[in-house]
Amino acid sequence: xxxxxxxDVPEATRRALDETIRKFEIACRGARWxxxxxxxxxxxxxxxxxxxxxxxxxxxxxxxxxxxxxEITFRNFGFFPNERPPRVFWLGIEACPNLPALAAEIxxxxxxxxxxxxxxxxxxxxxxxxxKTEEGLPKLREMVASxxxxxxxxxxxxxxxxxxxxxxxxxxxxxxxxxxxxxxGDAA
Numbered sequence: 292x293x294x295x296x297x298x299d300v301p302e303a304t305r306r307a308l309d310e311t312i313r314k315f316e317i318a319c320r321g322a323r324w325x326x327x328x329x330x331x332x333x334x335x336x337x338x339x340x341x342x343x344x345x346x347x348x349x350x351x352x353x354x355x356x357x358x359x360x361x362e363i364t365f366r367n368f369g370f371f372p373n374e375r376p377p378r379v380f381w382l383g384i385e386a387c388p389n390l391p392a393l394a395a396e397i398x399x400x401x402x403x404x405x406x407x408x409x410x411x412x413x414x415x416x417x418x419x420x421x422x423k424t425e426e427g428l429p430k431l432r433e434m435v436a437s438x439x440x441x442x443x444x445x446x447x448x449x450x451x452x453x454x455x456x457x458x459x460x461x462x463x464x465x466x467x468x469x470x471x472x473x474x475x476g477d478a479a
Contacts, residue, residue, distance in 0.1 A: 293339050293456045294468075296352065296397050297331035300417065304365055304444045305330065308382070311441070312419060315380075318434055321426030322380065329465055330417045332363065332384065334394045334451055337406055347404055349469050352453060355396040356475045362387045365417065365443035368435050376425055381416040382443060390415055393451070393473060449474045 300308075309327035316324045340348065364385045370377035384390075394413045402408065422428070453469040 292342055292345065293458070294337040294345075294348065295333055295454050295456060296335040296337065296451055297333050297454060298361065298363075298446075298448045298451050300330050300332065300365075301444060301446045304446065307443050308417070308419070315420070315431055315434060319420070319427030319431035321424035321428060322420035322422050322431075323462070324420045325418055326462060329463065330419070331454070331465070332415055332417065335397045335401065336409070337401065340406075344404065345468070348401065348406075349453065351400045351404060352397065352451075352469070352471050354400040355393065355451070355471065355473055357389045357393045357396070357473050358475055359387075359389055360474055361390045361393060361448045363390065363415075363446050363448065365446075366441055368419075368438075368441065369416070371416075377422055377428070379418055380420040380422070380431070381418055382441070384415040384417070386415055396473075397451070 305327045308330060312324050312327060316322075337348065365382055366385060367383035369381055369383055371379040371381060391413050394415075398408045450470050450472045452467050452471070455466045455468055457464045457466070
């Protein structure tokens, strides 16, 4: 099984992203574009595990808590690792300080199972495309530069989810395996 932990994205944000992705997709055919219905805020990519490990993973994730909900604004586009040549095109996330803290809690809760911490610094984003070639990339950069700074809305999250990701020729298919309310007490 290939697993990850994520926050879901509000439907209104998904609809707005779908419109934007369709416009960008026409201009930049060298990218594999995300389906808006599958975008999510990844908190931890667990990777491949045996199905027998799933109950222990589910149990450990119950320990990840926060004192308040996570507030996120979706805005601004960017590229990883940079624009020349990029591997990923993303939509940025501006979040309250407890988002990285929650991601760190999730990492800590899984460590006793031998699931290593991510070596990279946590950089929350929504992956919109992965580049196969640079075909259309100059046009995409031009389109992004001509836009007013994008704002795809605000969300307030009080739960995260464990997903299974199955890769196939048309992209990844994500199945929600468990939900976790992470706000302690009456803060939500």
